[in-house]
Amino acid sequence: MRVAQLSTIFFRIFFLFGVLVLALTLFFAYMAIPMQKKAFDQIMFTQAETVSRSIVQASADAIIKRDYGFIVEHNLEVLKNNSSIFYVVVSPKSGDQVVVNQNSWRLLETLDPALKALEGEQINHHILSYDTYNNVYHFVYPVVFSSIEWGWLHIGFSNEQYNTYISQMYRQMLFLVGISLFLILLVGYFFARWIAKPVSQISQLATQVAGGDLTVRSKLQRSDEIGLLSESFNRMVDSLRESKQQLQNYNQELEVEVLNRTHELALLNISLDRRVHEEVAKSKQQEALLIHQSRSAAMGEMIGAIAHQWRQPLNALGLVLQNLRLRHQMGKIDDDFMLSSMEKSDRLIQKMSSTIDDFRNFFKPNKTIEPFHILQVTRSTAELLDAQLKNHNIELTIDCPVDIQIFGLEGEFSQVLLNLINNAKDILVERKVEQATIGISIQQLADDSIKVVIKDNGGGIPDTIFDKIYDPYFTTKEEGKGTGIGLYMSKIIIENNMAGSLTAFNDAQGANFVIHLNNKPTKTKVASIIY
Amino acid sequence: MAILCILSIVSNRCLAETDTAIWAKTRLIMGIYSPSITENASLSDLEISMNFWAKDFMTEEARKIGIEITESRAALFDNMQDMHAAFQQGELDMVVGPPLMLSRFFKSDELQDGFTALVSENRPESLLFIARSDKALHSIEAFKGKHIALIDNDELATMFLDSLFLKHVRQPVQGFVGQIDKQQKASRIVLDVYFNKVDGGVVYRSAFDVMVDLNPDIANKIDIVDQYPIKSRNFSFFSHNYPYAKHLSTLASGAFQSSPRAKQILEVFKASEIAACTVSDLDVFEQFYQRYQVLKTQVK
Incomplete structure (x- = not known):
């Protein structure tokens, strides 16, 4: 990994050092410049005050005596010897004012108002332009003798010296900043480099170590933390080399061990494969057996149902035949009776034939999801069991407001209904429930899904077996009456083959089995059907 | 005048051109009568100028033409008698002083030609007797009982004023006028007259002109009652046995024409040019002095 130029320790230290030194320098300059300016102001003020006091002291007698000759002569001499003074204005409270400059002198009748405004009890100074001189440090010095204010002395000083001071100061500051920058670059570079x-170097060595080269060694010899780091680095590399050697040894041992284990695993895998195949075969056999049993059970159930269905028409057919024989013996067989008996017999036979058709339809191997009318299928299924239910005085009601068309496996759905009605019938019979009822309600929910509830009043499923009712071969029926695969197969059909759900719960009357179907057409071709 | 001395040193260059061999080693010591020059230049100015010109500039310039000046300095005297004594003892190679004083204390055969500084070629130096114009002092007689001012230690000015009064009113000024003040500088006398502190006074034209330049109103308020031309306030002459006088004279004129530094020093002393002078120029002052003595005798 390469470290970005701006992220290097060298750059950061260099940058930090530079910023600190530069900040300190600028702070110093920021603080020093006003102080220097103030000091220069003070120098100017002191100079001006000294000159003013000197002039006043030298001219004291002349001022008092109004000896203008001396005043002019003295000030001409002062100006001659001091080129930084542009002019002197002697402004008595009363009388003529005298202006003396480097080139001339003259009397004034009135003083310039701008200068007059500066006259007061205290020393005053101001930067102004006067008497052809611009940017003058104009100093006003009150002339007082024995507490009597005689007038004022106005002196115009050149700002050149002040400006020179300021220029020098700025030059010095710039020089200082320049030196600082140079020092930043020079000292900062070496300092950052030293750090x-x-x-x-150690980072590069570490990179080499990371690249796998454990022969590198740090040659840094210092008595500070860097030296300690160097020693520690070398120890670390030594330790890593030893560890690597150990790891290589361990690796070799492990490789041997892995080879052994791999061989064992291969053998084990062969064994496992064989056992898996065996188990799969067994499972298939069991499944086939289960299917067969389920089929047989269903057929048994259906045969029972057919037997019940046929019992009544057979009896009726027998009675018809018995009447025919009696009528024949009595010689009272006429055409009408014969015709009536034949029609009655045909009807009975037709009914029985219809039962066979129902049975055949029930077992028709339809493995394609197709639309069918759920009410019709429910009624057909119920009719198969109608005789048995009536035989046990069990009332079956179907509550379906409209004949809803759903998508699914009609025959299998019918088998599920048959299982659930049969189970309900069996428990009602077993528990000898008076006014036994089985109710089938069919609802189309808001999401178009179908909810079918098969409810009985047989007292419900005991809590102790509730979790086992869907287990294969689990039954509470007497031996020979139940196989224990009905509910298991029903759940498989609903959930696997029709993408629905089969759940159960108890209410106050008995058990409720709820079939929930999504009722959406799918192109799923059921690959594995129970039958 | 001090400048003249310095300039005299500068003139060595010309001398060197004519006869380099004899100028291998030389000296130039000037005697300066200080009371006559301190009005135009302070002693400190004079000292600085002398140090610069005589010791640095002159030595350097002379060396360029192969002359080694071994000694160059100025000696200030506030007494003409002492300066003359030093001159006679050979301590001075050149003397600078007011012409009247030089004519009185030095014999003409003790000196040889030298230099003088002119304020202006067109307007030679003069002594002026000035008065306030608003006091109607147009004649000497009008100064009866008036207050006048004179330059202190200036015998020529005193003699000029006294001569005027002796000539016109047949009385010495002392006693005719009311009061005579002595001032160190002529410029101060001009100011005193302008500010009406005195009624009149004797000043040099150069000082008067400078004051008029500084304040032109002075010319309106002051009248010139009488005047006496004197060419220059101070003259410089070489010792009669100083062998390089003529060469220095030539060199001095040339140096002050060409050297910017020389012109600067002239400005300090309020002079504009250097002119040669002869010992015979002193005769005028000697004659004037003699006439004055005659007038005094006549009045007595």
Whole structure:
């Protein structure tokens, strides 16, 4: 991994050092410039005050005596010897004012108002332009003798010296900043290099170590933390080399061990494969057996149902035949009776034939999901069991507001209904429930799904077996009456083959089995059907 | 005048051109009568100028033409008698002083030609007797009982004023006028007259012109009652046995024409040019002095 130029320790230290020094320098300049300016102001003020006091002291007698000759002569001499003074204005409270400058002198009748405004009890100074001189440090010095204010002395000083001071100061500051920058670059570079170089060297060595080269060694010899780091690095590399050697040894041992284990696993895998195949075959056999049993059970159930269905027409057919024989013996067989008996017999036979058709339809191997009318299928299924239910005085009601068309496996759905009605019938019979009822309610929910509830009043499923009712071969029926695969197969059909759900719960009357179907057409071709 | 001395040193260059061999080693010591020059230049100015010109500039310039000046300095005297004594003892190679004083203390055969500084070629130096114009002092007689001012230690000015009064009113000024003040500088006398502190006074034209330049109103308020031309306030002459006088004279004129530094020093002393002078120029002042003595005798 390469470290970005701006992220290197060298750059950061260099940058930090530079910023600190530069900040300190600028702070110093920021603080020093106003102080220097103030000091220069003070120098100017002191100079001006000294000159003013000197002039006043030298001219004291002349001022008092109004000896203008001396005043002019003295000030001409002062100006001659001091080129930084542009002019002197002697402004008595009363009388003529005298202006003396480097080139001339003259009397004034009135003083310039701008200068007059500066006259007061205290020393005053101002930067102004006067008497052809611009940007003058104009100093006003009150002339007082024995507490009597005689007038004022106005002196115009050149700002050149002040400006020179300021220029020099700025030059010095610039020089200082320049020197600082130079020092930043020079000292900062070496300082940052001194700090960063060993770290960089160790970093490069570490990179080599990371690349797998454990022969590198740090040659840094210092008595500070860097030296300690160097020693620690070397120890670390030594330790890594030893560890690597140990790892290589362990690796070799492990490789041997892995080879052994791999061989064992291969043998084990062969064994497992064989056992898996065996188990799969067994499972298939069991499944086939289960299907067969289920089929047989269903057929048994259906045969029972057919037997019940046929019992009544057979009896009726027998009675018809018995009447025919009696009528024949009595010689009272006429055409009408014969015709009536034949029609009655045909009807009975037709009914029985219809039962066979129902049976055949029930077992028709339809493995394609197709639309069918759920009410019709429910009624057909119920009719198969109608005789048995009536035989046990069990009332079956179907509550379906409209004949809903759903998508699914009609025959299998019918088998599920048959199982659930049969189970309900069996428990009602077993528990000898008076006014036994089985109710089938069919609802189309808001999401178009179908909810079918098969409810009985047989007292419900005991809690102790509730979790086992869907287990294969689990039954509470007497031996020979139940196979224990009905509910298991019903759940498989609903959930696997029709993408629905089969659940159960108890209410106050008995058990409720709820079939929930999504009722959406799918192109699923059921590959594995129970039959 | 001090400048003249310095300039005299500068003139060595010309001398060197004519006869380099004899100028291998030389000296130039000037005697300066200080009371006559301190009005135009302070002693400190004079000292600085002398140090610069005589010791640095001159030595350097002379060396360029192969002359080694071994000694160059100025000696200030506030007494003409002492300066003359030093001159006679050979301590001075050149003397600078007011012409009247030089004519009185030095014999003409003790000196040889030298230099003088002119304020202006067109307007030679003069002594002026000035008065306030608003006091109607147009004649000497009008100064009866008036207050006048004179330059202190200036015998020529005193003699000029006294001569005027002796000539016109047949009385010495002392006693005719009311009061005579002595001032160190002529410019101060001009100011005193302008500010009406005195009624009149004797000043040099150069000082008067400078004051008029500084304040032109002075010319309106002051009248010139009488005047006496004197060419220059101070003259410089070489010792009669100083062998390089003529060469220095030539060199001095040339140096002050060409050297910017020389012109600067002239400005300090309010002079504009250097002119040669002869010992015979002193005769005028000697004659004037003699006439004055005659007038005094006549009045007595």
